[in-house]
Amino acid sequence: MAAQNSQEPSAAAAAAAAAAGQGREGRGAIGSQLEVLLPPPTPKAAECPLICERSANGNLVEVKGLLALGADPRCHDRFGRTPLMHAAKNGHTDVVRCLLDAGTPWNAVDASGKCAGDYAMEAGHQSTFDLLVDTGVQSELIFGALEKYKNKTEFSNKHYLEERVMFSEDKLLDEESKGIMMSWEKPLMEAHARAVCAGGGDILNVGFGMGLVDTAIQSYQPTSHTIIEAHPEVYKRMIASGWAEKANVHIIFGQWQDVLPSLGVVYDGIFFDTYGEHYEDLKEFHDCLPQLLKPGGIYSFFNGLCADNAFFHVVYCQLVSLVLSQMDFTIQFIPLPVKDCLDEKTWEGVSHKYWQLDTYFLPVCQKGDERENCSLKRQKGDDKISS
Numbered sequence: 001m002a003a004q005n006s007q008e009p010s011a012a013a014a015a016a017a018a019a020a021g022q023g024r025e026g027r028g029a030i031g032s033q034l035e036v037l038l039p040p041p042t043p044k045a046a047e048c049p050l051i052c053e054r055s056a057n058g059n060l061v062e063v064k065g066l067l068a069l070g071a072d073p074r075c076h077d078r079f080g081r082t083p084l085m086h087a088a089k090n091g092h093t094d095v096v097r098c099l100l101d102a103g104t105p106w107n108a109v110d111a112s113g114k115c116a117g118d119y120a121m122e123a124g125h126q127s128t129f130d131l132l133v134d135t136g137v138q139s140e141l142i143f144g145a146l147e148k149y150k151n152k153t154e155f156s157n158k159h160y161l162e163e164r165v166m167f168s169e170d171k172l173l174d175e176e177s178k179g180i181m182m183s184w185e186k187p188l189m190e191a192h193a194r195a196v197c198a199g200g201g202d203i204l205n206v207g208f209g210m211g212l213v214d215t216a217i218q219s220y221q222p223t224s225h226t227i228i229e230a231h232p233e234v235y236k237r238m239i240a241s242g243w244a245e246k247a248n249v250h251i252i253f254g255q256w257q258d259v260l261p262s263l264g265v266v267y268d269g270i271f272f273d274t275y276g277e278h279y280e281d282l283k284e285f286h287d288c289l290p291q292l293l294k295p296g297g298i299y300s301f302f303n304g305l306c307a308d309n310a311f312f313h314v315v316y317c318q319l320v321s322l323v324l325s326q327m328d329f330t331i332q333f334i335p336l337p338v339k340d341c342l343d344e345k346t347w348e349g350v351s352h353k354y355w356q357l358d359t360y361f362l363p364v365c366q367k368g369d370e371r372e373n374c375s376l377k378r379q380k381g382d383d384k385i386s387s
């Protein structure tokens with residue numbers, strides 16, 4: 001899949017696109033550190049081909065020697081490929097480790113949008129891939145722990161909630177014509193509803209959008225069905241289309257961040273799917289889950305984590321698994337092929353293709369049965385992360 005030289009976008013173009021936020025916003029939470037796309041130009045650019053070549057050949061001794069002489073491990077060749085990408089592509093795990101230790105960013109992407117992990121994954125180099133996944137997860141964990149101490153002054157999607165939205169039969173768009181929700185996701189929403197309604201009872205959904213998941217939830221006739229929605233126009237449309245008149249439906253207008261503390265209910269099933277929020281917001285929601293979900297209850301969320309890059313998606317799936325398992329959840333990702341649901345026509349009139357992967361990994365997270373164990377384990381996990 002490596003693009004041919006003449007057609008490859010330049011590293012500068014990729015950097016410009018990154019700076020403009022292209023491919024990094026919209027539906028699907030993005031990662032905290034994944035804004036780092038290209039390393040800055042190096043003053044020792046002339047040395048770069050040499051360290052790239054030695055890395056590609058797996059020559060650990062020479063790579064170490066070049067680093068000792070001052071070669072920049074963050075340099076890149078004219079395609080934006082770092083020594084780490086060259087080493088990963090060729091499965092040289094020892095060189096990858098050495099370059100990571102020397103400070104090469106694991107998450108730099110080249111002009112074609114690929115990172116070192118993408119190259120290792122495509123070439124089937126399992127141990128290199130595992131090392132890069134592990135590095136990514138650890139680094140995002142540390143970053144997340146640091147972020148916790150920053151003062152959050154504004155919520156992620158304040159701007160979106162003040163914008164107009166556009167409804168049509170098969171999509172809901174924001175003011176910039178980015179897809180908030182699209183009908184190609186209907187089978188996914190039906191699968192999410194099946195998962196969270198498996199035990200019946202009281203169900204909570206955060207984010208109404210086009211009401212696809214809520215329509216599917218209704219088909220399971222839950223005892224109660226609570227919906228939290230924060231956008232005034234989406235809310236207005238829900239009311240106009242009769243959702244408030246359904247006997248078991250309870251609609252709450254507001255942001256989940258404000259609404260959750262006053263709910264006073266513990267649910268059997270919870271689904272979370274908002275718009276324009278980041279991984280930190282999802283993580284904040286996950287921190288509330290022990291208080292919101294009954295023991296044995298099922299939680300699921302729209303898994304659009306970094307859905308424009310296969311490797312970052314893997315890292316974030318692992319990260320979520322790790323964090324939830326520390327809260328006594330068991331997590332399964334059910335693979336659902338989505339390639340056939342999508343063609344170029346799907347994206348007509350949509351300014352950003354928010355989904356780029358062939359498979360959707362539907363998360364099914366079940367809360368452990370013993371409450372006390374859960375909170376104890378969580379405290380232990382938190383200590384580990386922040387120490």
Ligand SMILES: C[S@@+](CC[C@H](N)C(=O)[O-])C[C@H]1O[C@@H](n2cnc3c(N)ncnc32)[C@H](O)[C@@H]1O
Nearest residue numbers: 207209210211212213230231255256273274275
């Ligand atoms: C992707 S759509 C949900 C799609 C829905 N799952 C469906 O099946 O149609 C996201 C929804 O979350 C709402 N939303 C965004 N931020 C929110 C927040 N902080 N609290 C509650 N709702 C929010 C948006 O207005 C939008 O209606």
